[in-house]
Amino acid sequence: MYFEATFKPSDPTEYIAEAEPLVGQRISIQQGWILEDGPYQGELCYYIPNTTIGTIPTSHLDNIEPISYAKWREIHKHLGFSN
Secondary structure: EEEEEEEEOOOOHHHHHHHHOOOOEEEEEEEEEOOOOOOOOOOOEEEOOOOOOOEEEEHHEEEEOOOOOHHHHHHHHHHOOOO
16 A cells, blocks of 8 residues: 655654655655564554665654555655655
8 A cells, every 4th residue: 555644753863864854744655564673663664665764663654644656656756766
């Protein structure tokens, strides 16, 4: 499924520099899996395809909403990512 959400990490330094401009922005994400270890163990994560940002735990996202692929692709391209 395809989703959009506001990226609001509690500590932006947990992410690589590529993620910094996305803080506070609506981002296009895809549902991932349940994290098996680390500080967010047991939490559902999401990811941004074709990036090196890595997994994003649900607690770092606000207003997660399912969207159509067309809208997801539009947001993804607007943020400067390719599909």
